Amino acid sequence: MPIHDDAERLLSEAQRFLRQQRELYGDLLPIEHGATEPMKRVTPPPPATPAPAGTDLFGEPDIPASSPVKGAATGTKLLPYPGEPWTSADSLVSLNEQICNCQKCALGSTRKSFVFGVGNPNADVVIVGEAPGADEDEQGEPFVGRAGQLLNKILEAIHFKREEVYICNILKCRPPNNREPQADEIGQCEPYLWKQLEIIKPKMILCAGRVAGQALLRTNASLTSLRGTVHDYRGIPLMVTYHPAALLRNPNWKRPCWEDVQKFRTLYDEMKAKEQSAR
Secondary structure, eight states: OOHHHHHHHHHHHHHHHHHHHHHHHGGGSOOOTTOSSOOOOOSOOOOOOOOOTTBOTTSOBOOOTTSOOTTOOSSOOOOOOOSOGGGGOOSHHHHHHHHTTOOSSGGGGTOSOOOOOEEOTTOSEEEEESOOOHHHHHHTSSSOSHHHHHHHHHHHHTTOOGGGSEEEESOSSOOGGGOOOOHHHHHHHHHHHHHHHHHHOOSEEEEESHHHHHHHHTOOOOHHHHTTSOEEETTEEEEEEOOHHHHHHOGGGHHHHHHHHHHHHHHHHHHHHHHHHHO
8 A cells, every 4th residue: 555545544544533532522622623613522423443452542551351350359248337327228318318417537527518429319320439529519419520521421422311320429528639538538438338329229330430449349450450341349240440530631541431431331231132131
């Protein structure tokens, strides 16, 4: 093939990839040369172009989806609940009412809002992040800032509406300066999440970020190791991908995140199809 033909083919592929990314992430990507405003997604994006073997499209090492994950937990068992009245709650509303004034750790005295969670109480899918940020602390709802807007776009791109899923965090209170949750804070707050999941009974869980994945799977594995495979959390399929806030800091991670959530959607569709055929 002549060199100029090969160059034109590579340029065409790069332009197609950028169009897909703008359709997914809208005005979070640069404006294309010659355009007056960012492109908007008007139709669901096509399947992502396969990355070269062994790397993602940005040249970073990738782990095949079929690779075993070292150190990841399967069939994760919960530690015993504390002997407290809220453990008998039979609805999310009742649970929130009983724990919203929690002062078990120091974060209780610094928060503005106890950020319980939001969404469909009977959701098939639960999104779990690590902790509220400044916007969430102000409004009392998880994922409402720029990261929340990006999460909404990601969900829409794989044909989920925000109100169809349930969204919550490992911690219910904001750590100072958005630092990572500490072990004692997770230890005090995570049982609330266990109870939320017990009430909701989701069919799939998507962890947004390393901290959420490590906490639920009881592992110190890296995000690179946790991504790209399906974990077993108490019999519930669980996947881990990048936190939307991380994508805002490093746009190069958007493509592997897109691949993660596409696989998540595919697994969800397969699960629903099996349910339909079993009826």
